[in-house]
Amino acid sequence: MTWKKNRHLKLSEFIFITQFFTVVLIIAVIIALLDPIDKLLVIAGNDITDFFRPILLFTMFLILFVVFLLIEKVYKNAKYRKIFLMKSTYINIFIIAIVAVIVNITIEQKYFIEMFFIMPVLTISLTHGLKLAMITALFFSSNLLLKNILGIGDYSLDLYFVIIYSCILFLVAWLTGSFSEQEKETIGDLESKVNIDELTGLSNHRHFHETLADIYNNKGSNEVCLIYGDLDNFKYYNDTFGHTKGDQVLKKVGEIIAEETPHDCIAARYGGDEFTIILPGYSVEQADIIGNNIKHKLKEEKFLGEEQMLHGEIGISFGISSSSFNCINSPLELIEIADSNLYREKGSQLRVSN
């Protein structure tokens, strides 16, 4: 899903860069605490003092720029990006710990580095939502309050500062956390509306195609099977008992297919009375078993008035295709072969009944 992927990528880029900035600030504070500039000036002599600051500034940005380019190169590699996204929680915990340590060892208020607390709160609220952001804000606020009560350092932190700053932390956590959760909820709602077929509760045609393309393109050496099903005698049922009753049949069939489909597979309503099941990592034999189970369950199910139908009861026919077939080179061919196998089966059934 392109828009979802784009959004995810944009958000992860934003979080990544915020974390990069936090790390850079932490390093800058450590350097400032060690105060190497004065030591360097003593070594180099006072002649260079006047030129030192602008040159230092330029060098600092140059180094940061090069580091950023290198990091970007690593991040843009899909493999490393995946690791970064998976380990996002650990990275956040690491940043929280480092920020807490730095702020606590910097005992003088004049450095004003308590403002760093806002960075982890911001990233946590974006990645993990409101609850964890509030916990992080609470952790940092109690840290400041403890510092104030215990009076660590040359002089304790101003209580007003602690209260105002804690309020800011909670406000940031609440605002960004709520916004992030609200966005997640809205996206979830939209996703279900866009991807789910309302009548059957299965995936719809659009979602089926997207998922199949996605699974097929990332299958590697794994086999991907596709079951393509079509209801038998449904047209006659619909014509005889009306579309409302027909809808009830479709709903029931959807329920049966959803029950029989393994959790790692995707069942979809292809359109009308046609259903599909994508089975990643399954063999043709396994797909056949799943198809037969659905057939049996549907046979056991009695629909209102179907015994009166001249053409026979409602059933389902399946056609199966697999990516291991030599003739299949694309997701579209997978559908085509399953479809032609389905009509072959339908044809054989017709011959038997004739």
Added chain:
Amino acid sequence: MNIDIRLLTFLFHTIPECMACSLFVFAYTDNLNHWKKGLALGFLFALITFLMRLLPIIQGLHTLLLFFVFTFLLYIFIDIKFFSIVKISFLGFLIMALGEVISFTILINSFDLTHDQMVNSVFWLIILALFQVFLFGMVILVIIRKNKYFFNSIWE
């Protein structure tokens, strides 16, 4: 530095410098037709710079923080990839820093000044700002002339 000097510095040093830097970014991202937006961004950035300099934070961190602020402002104002925005603001700050290195070297050697004398005098700060604006102007001119080569070959 008292508040009068700070205000004069803000008006004649910070605002022109920030506006020039912001226009440079707009030129680089092929958005120079929105130059009014660029000037507004420059003014906003100058205002934040002025306020940020008043913060009693650890020496040397102001510039880093300003860089981050500038990046986020660009993210709001310009609709391009975040990574590209960071790179472009890096470039803007690199040019600014390079401008300072060159102007400090020239002025200190020519007029026998010290660093502290320069940063505490409004006159020299205006001269510095003029030099920065000139430098950014030159870079913008080169970008306008060779837009395709610059924009496409390095970033895209």
